[in-house]
Amino acid sequence: MNEDYMVNQNVQLDELDEKILQLITKNARIPFLEVARACGVSGAAIHQRVQRLLNMEVITGSEFIVNPQKLGYNTCAYMGIYLDKQSNDKEVVAKLDEIPEIVECHHTTGQYAIFIKIQAKTNKHLKKVIDTDLQNIDGIARTETFISLEMVFKRQVPVR
Amino acid sequence: MNEDYMVNQNVQLDELDEKILQLITKNARIPFLEVARACGVSGAAIHQRVQRLLNMEVITGSEFIVNPQKLGYNTCAYMGIYLDKQSNDKEVVAKLDEIPEIVECHHTTGQYAIFIKIQAKTNKHLKKVIDTDLQNIDGIARTETFISLEMVFKRQVPVR
DNA sequence: GTTGAAAAAGATTCAAA
DNA sequence: TTTGAATCTTTTTCAAC
Numbered sequence A, B: 001m002n003e004d005y006m007v008n009q010n011v012q013l014d015e016l017d018e019k020i021l022q023l024i025t026k027n028a029r030i031p032f033l034e035v036a037r038a039c040g041v042s043g044a045a046i047h048q049r050v051q052r053l054l055n056m057e058v059i060t061g062s063e064f065i066v067n068p069q070k071l072g073y074n075t076c077a078y079m080g081i082y083l084d085k086q087s088n089d090k091e092v093v094a095k096l097d098e099i100p101e102i103v104e105c106h107h108t109t110g111q112y113a114i115f116i117k118i119q120a121k122t123n124k125h126l127k128k129v130i131d132t133d134l135q136n137i138d139g140i141a142r143t144e145t146f147i148s149l150e151m152v153f154k155r156q157v158p159v160r
Numbered sequence C: 001g002t003t004g005a006a007a008a009a010g011a012t013t014c015a016a017a
Numbered sequence D: 001t002t003t004g005a006a007t008c009t010t011t012t013t014c015a016a017c
Helices: A015-024 A032-039 A043-055 A089-097 A123-134 B015-024 B032-039 B043-055 B089-097 B123-134
Strands: A059-066 A075-083 A102-109 A114-120 A140-154 B059-066 B075-083 B102-109 B114-120 B140-154
Touching: A015 A032, A015 A043, A015 A059, A015 B059, A032 A043, A043 A059, A059 B015, A075 A089, A075 A123, A075 B102, A089 A102, A089 A114, A089 B140, A102 B075, A114 A123, A123 A140, A140 B089, B015 B032, B015 B043, B015 B059, B032 B043, B043 B059, B075 B089, B075 B123, B089 B102, B089 B114, B114 B123, B123 B140
Parallel strands: none
Antiparallel strands: A059 B059, A075 A114, A075 A140, A102 A114, A102 B140, A140 B102, B075 B114, B075 B140, B102 B114
16 A cells, blocks of 8 residues: 555645746755745745755755756767566666766567667767677666767656 | 758857856856866956856856746646648647747657657646647647656756 | 744846956 | 955845734
């Protein structure tokens, strides 16, 4: 009982919550007092609302966003992974987790069992990740790579 | 001259920059004075370094991270898009940009011309995005969808 | 749940090194 | 580039509504 898949994770948010989310998801450093002024409520109210949104896990934290290219990461790729029939998904994922160039990992349905996003410095670096790091993982049968020539846009889920 | 593709965007960072990045990319709300204490320098130094990292676009901003599931977005999918030969990539991308459920969009090489990430509330919602919103865009020949059953991990590019 | 007020902490500026 | 000190702003707490 009470497994993840049984829980409706949806949460009731009012307009103030949504306004707050719209502001802080675009700029985590915005002063709560500025949010307060924009919303016409007190700073204390924003403080409490944000705390509540964190407690409810509607927001899971904050981050400064790095520009991969400025750190020399110029190659981005997606990869679909086929697993051997007898392989253990969890073990494969644990191994993938150890490869820092893999920045995202999903269990998927359809042709692939696992789908990942890779950030590498160069095409040569990507080749090393694929031919060495991934090749060393037991259970991977085959992979298909899609190289991103350019990320055109990226954003978060719409708040309302 | 001086086109995007000619510019080496790589930037020289020292250990202090890296330490700062490691802290602020995990928590955008961390007080700079706390970063200062962790790094053994003054608050003013951190303030200036962060400003410099922003000016250099090593960091492009900050955000509170929303948990899509708590907003009712329970279906995540990736989609490869094949375009008609005579179609205009830019126009297609502009249309995709207008669909809020598409949260990421890349130009790709290989079998697909465009690769996108979709966040929908339900499978039915995803079907509506695919069958209605995407179907209405001229130039799209065919699509292939990979549904994510579970995002196992997500992180930013390693700093150093 | 929201408020204003108070106290504590942080951000920002700047002259000097 | 870094620093400490000064100033200004924000964060956080809390009693009262």
